[in-house]
Amino acid sequence: MSTDFHHSGKSRVKRLPKRGFYDKETIYKILDEGIVCHISFILDNQPFIIPTSYARVDDAIYIHGAKTSRLLNIMDGRNKLCVSVTLLDSYVMARSAFHHSMNYHSAILFGTGEIIHSDDEKLIALKVFSDHLVPGRWEDARQPSEKELHATHVVKIIIDEASAKIRTGPPSDDEEDYGLDVWAGLLQFKTVLLDPVDDPRLKDGVNVPEYIQKFIKDKNS
Amino acid sequence: MSTDFHHSGKSRVKRLPKRGFYDKETIYKILDEGIVCHISFILDNQPFIIPTSYARVDDAIYIHGAKTSRLLNIMDGRNKLCVSVTLLDSYVMARSAFHHSMNYHSAILFGTGEIIHSDDEKLIALKVFSDHLVPGRWEDARQPSEKELHATHVVKIIIDEASAKIRTGPPSDDEEDYGLDVWAGLLQFKTVLLDPVDDPRLKDGVNVPEYIQKFIKDKNS
Numbered sequence: 001m002s003t004d005f006h007h008s009g010k011s012r013v014k015r016l017p018k019r020g021f022y023d024k025e026t027i028y029k030i031l032d033e034g035i036v037c038h039i040s041f042i043l044d045n046q047p048f049i050i051p052t053s054y055a056r057v058d059d060a061i062y063i064h065g066a067k068t069s070r071l072l073n074i075m076d077g078r079n080k081l082c083v084s085v086t087l088l089d090s091y092v093m094a095r096s097a098f099h100h101s102m103n104y105h106s107a108i109l110f111g112t113g114e115i116i117h118s119d120d121e122k123l124i125a126l127k128v129f130s131d132h133l134v135p136g137r138w139e140d141a142r143q144p145s146e147k148e149l150h151a152t153h154v155v156k157i158i159i160d161e162a163s164a165k166i167r168t169g170p171p172s173d174d175e176e177d178y179g180l181d182v183w184a185g186l187l188q189f190k191t192v193l194l195d196p197v198d199d200p201r202l203k204d205g206v207n208v209p210e211y212i213q214k215f216i217k218d219k220n221s
Numbered sequence: 222m223s224t225d226f227h228h229s230g231k232s233r234v235k236r237l238p239k240r241g242f243y244d245k246e247t248i249y250k251i252l253d254e255g256i257v258c259h260i261s262f263i264l265d266n267q268p269f270i271i272p273t274s275y276a277r278v279d280d281a282i283y284i285h286g287a288k289t290s291r292l293l294n295i296m297d298g299r300n301k302l303c304v305s306v307t308l309l310d311s312y313v314m315a316r317s318a319f320h321h322s323m324n325y326h327s328a329i330l331f332g333t334g335e336i337i338h339s340d341d342e343k344l345i346a347l348k349v350f351s352d353h354l355v356p357g358r359w360e361d362a363r364q365p366s367e368k369e370l371h372a373t374h375v376v377k378i379i380i381d382e383a384s385a386k387i388r389t390g391p392p393s394d395d396e397e398d399y400g401l402d403v404w405a406g407l408l409q410f411k412t413v414l415l416d417p418v419d420d421p422r423l424k425d426g427v428n429v430p431e432y433i434q435k436f437i438k439d440k441n442s
Binding site: 186 | 235236262269325347415424430
């Protein structure tokens with residue numbers, strides 16, 4: 001049985017409550033499928049957004065960047081954060097302009113950030129991060145040196161509350177419009193990976209490894 | 222010659238300035254290619270994000286939704302807004318874990334919103350909106366009734382300042398790592414459209430119109 005994330009007024013889906021979900025299983029799935037999240041925070045009474053890659057572990061997401069990044073430093077505990085992950089599934093083409101819609105899976109998280117100082121925890125987070133993007137890459141790539149690790153900030157955002165908003169299914173037209181001679185249905189999006197492009201400076205004899213070929217095949221299946 | 226958007230400290234790309242662009246042509250292109258934007262605003266000292274579809278006209282973007290939407294009402298002039306459009310292009314696979322990156326085109330806009338009250342301007346905005354998603358659909362679908370138009374809020378967000386951040390090209394490894402036996406290069410994403418799915422209640426004899434077939438073909442080419 002899946003438990004729910006805490007959801008107060010700020011995370012509850014109000015306008016179309018049947019599209020709102022609060023169980024962790026649903027929200028984890030969206031977070032684990034997404035690649036880029038958008039994080040908003042307040043600075044000098046102005047909202048800011050940064051898009052960034054991330055990875056989830058339990059009820060937290062990790063982001064990382066250069067230690068010199070002003071934005072990552074802002075995320076150290078002092079600021080309230082809102083994080084959004086949005087997966088667009090299809091255009092919903094109704095017979096009336098009014099009932100056009102989109103099918104999507106999206107999650108909104110609220111929480112605060114915390115810069116990770118332990119080298120061990122940073123390394124674990126960076127591996128999780130890498131595994132979230134391309135499984136197998138971490139073991140293949142050159143591992144971070146101590147200097148590189150120290151130049152990297154890892155921020156853990158603990159999810160205080162969260163909700164998902166999901167629309168699925170066909171268009172929903174007004175009853176009298178179903179007789180119109182207008183095509184209606186779904187135009188579904190799929191994100192595929194193209195054939196890998198070798199680095200122009202790739203060493204002779206080095207081929208695309210099997211875990212990357214598998215990754216592309218899985219994504220495109 | 223393209224002119225620049227205004228860019229003060231809040232929109233300037235600071236950490237990797239060579240990735241920052243301010244000319245309208247570059248920023249328009251990103252906005253016109255995106256489908257979903259993320260909008261953040263402040264409410265009760267808490268940042269919020271909503272993902273939503275949009276369309277650009279000149280130096281403004283339009284969003285729309287139900288008149289009963291709490292969030293659209295918040296966008297009427299009173300609140301500072303930040304809007305982000307992010308297009309992920311590829312994973313950048315370097316030889317070292319540290320130098321892994323992503324290629325992307327992204328735009329950040331700052332501005333304020335304004336609810337459009339004129340029916341004529343609303344209709345124009347909704348048509349632009351529809352054309353941005355699927356050209357030709359507006360003329361084919363049943364047009365909004367007066368009641369529907371009144372149930373819809375259209376918000377115009379005037380762009381006060383903006384910047385784009387773009388990374389392109391191959392990985393950039395440390396010189397001594399180019400000799401490693403690790404594959405490096407790009408894994409490129411492409412969003413394609415699958416074959417249209419008919420509404421289960423589609424009227425007999427109604428086929429996928431030509432402008433939709435063309436739209437899918439163009440997107441997938």
